Amino acid sequence: MAGSTSTGGSGPSNPPKILLAKPGLVTGAPVAGKFGRAGTGDEYTTSLRSRLPSSIGSLNLLSDSWDFHIDRFLPFLTENTEFTVVGVIGPPGVGKSTIMNELYGFDATSPGMLPPFAIETEEGKAMARHCSMGIEPRVSAERLILLDTQPVFSPSVLAEMMRPDGSSTVPVLTTAESLSAELAHELMGIQLGVLLTSICHILLVISEGVHDHSTWRLMSTVDLLKHGIPDPSSPTLSNSLSSNIGPEKDSRDKAHEGGEYMATPVFVHTKLRDHDLSPHNFVQLRKALAQYLSTSSFMRPENGNMSKSRDPDSMAPGTQSRDPDSLVPSLFVIPTKNKDDSPGDQYESYTSMLWKLRDKVLSMKSPPFGRTVSEREWLKNSAKIWELVKNSPIIAEYSRTLQSCGMFRR
Numbered sequence: 001m002a003g004s005t006s007t008g009g010s011g012p013s014n015p016p017k018i019l020l021a022k023p024g025l026v027t028g029a030p031v032a033g034k035f036g037r038a039g040t041g042d043e044y045t046t047s048l049r050s051r052l053p054s055s056i057g058s059l060n061l062l063s064d065s066w067d068f069h070i071d072r073f074l075p076f077l078t079e080n081t082e083f084t085v086v087g088v089i090g091p092p093g094v095g096k097s098t099i100m101n102e103l104y105g106f107d108a109t110s111p112g113m114l115p116p117f118a119i120e121t122e123e124g125k126a127m128a129r130h131c132s133m134g135i136e137p138r139v140s141a142e143r144l145i146l147l148d149t150q151p152v153f154s155p156s157v158l159a160e161m162m163r164p165d166g167s168s169t170v171p172v173l174t175t176a177e178s179l180s181a182e183l184a185h186e187l188m189g190i191q192l193g194v195l196l197t198s199i200c201h202i203l204l205v206i207s208e209g210v211h212d213h214s215t216w217r218l219m220s221t222v223d224l225l226k227h228g229i230p231d232p233s234s235p236t237l238s239n240s241l242s243s244n245i246g247p248e249k250d251s252r253d254k255a256h257e258g259g260e261y262m263a264t265p266v267f268v269h270t271k272l273r274d275h276d277l278s279p280h281n282f283v284q285l286r287k288a289l290a291q292y293l294s295t296s297s298f299m300r301p302e303n304g305n306m307s308k309s310r311d312p313d314s315m316a317p318g319t320q321s322r323d324p325d326s327l328v329p330s331l332f333v334i335p336t337k338n339k340d341d342s343p344g345d346q347y348e349s350y351t352s353m354l355w356k357l358r359d360k361v362l363s364m365k366s367p368p369f370g371r372t373v374s375e376r377e378w379l380k381n382s383a384k385i386w387e388l389v390k391n392s393p394i395i396a397e398y399s400r401t402l403q404s405c406g407m408f409r410r
Contacts, residue, residue: 062134077375090206152189193222231261233369
């Protein structure tokens with residue numbers, strides 16, 4: 001996990017940069033977000049983000065043209081090899097950016113500071129708009145590389161990429177074939193999932209309520225189509241691996257032998273009502289998740305996702321089952337936010353569960369990449385992985401299958 005701030009060539013007089021978006025009226029070096037327990041400050045997001053310097057506001061790794069860009073983000077990365085990449089994926093309005101701000105440690109009580117990731121406003125919800133486009137990165141002082149993403153299954157994303165004739169303005173595949181906007185939109189979510197499971201250590205998979213399993217289906221498809229995509233440390237991507245490799249190199253090199261790398265998923269269900277948080281309902285949700293993913297790569301022991309805990313408190317919401325035979329990816333639940341953020345009669349509040357999710361992610365032992373790489377190598381190789389994703393013959397064949405079966409118009 002992240003925690004070391006060693007930077008290879010950066011000394012105390014030249015500390016590594018962190019990336020925290022801030023309003024233009026604030027001068028001086030960027031200030032790290034505190035690990036204080038504070039709210040999200042969404043009421044300030046719109047007014048402050050309008051004053052973002054263009055150099056900060058246009059750092060997307062994935063642009064609206066579905067191209068991968070590294071030049072603007074590269075200066076914020078170092079030769080440090082102790083870092084953790086956390087991504088997020090999910091539909092609109094489920095709290096992805098809010099959770100990522102919490103992981104960053106953003107303190108909304110700091111005057112004049114803008115949240116690292118924009119939060120959807122009530123006006124944005126009413127207009128059915130989305131805040132994030134492509135992949136928006138931030139990096140904290142603790143060397144957490146956080147990747148916020150555009151929503152999947154988003155009508156506003158689909159509307160923006162659709163031409164009057166129904167074709168897509170976004171070339172999601174490298175083939176010359178023109179796709180309908182609906183099919184291209186479907187493939188974008190899959191490509192995003194394949195990329196994130198390839199370049200992240202931890203991937204937060206967000207759903208709303210207990211009955212929305214759309215992201216489960218998406219991740220099942222990602223698992224089905226993710227073949228031949230290496231992790232960012234693969235020698236096939238770069239012949240110049242970092243020379244700053246410690247004595248644990250050999251064990252790390254063998255970490256993923258015999259299997260394809262897959263980021264550790266944490267399935268998070270947000271906006272739950274009080275009765276959905278009961279131990280019985282939580283167990284039922286876990287069983288449904290286990291059954292749905294029973295044949296997926298997310299159940300493999302080498303991913304470190306399984307739980308064999310005998311903790312007597314492990315049946316509480318947000319934790320794993322104490323069943324020693326269960327192999328279930330991490331599941332976490334977050335209640336609906338009340339106006340006063342007070343917990344129900346038996347369960348914890350929205351804010352306290354956000355804190356617990358953050359603590360859980362920061363303490364997770366995620367699988368390392370096959371070899372040790374620096375932050376900069378990770379970024380450069382991630383761009384190469386994106387090209388492999390866009391050129392994937394398996395995803396292209398899946399696209400043709402969807403077209404031939406009539407699910408999407410040509």
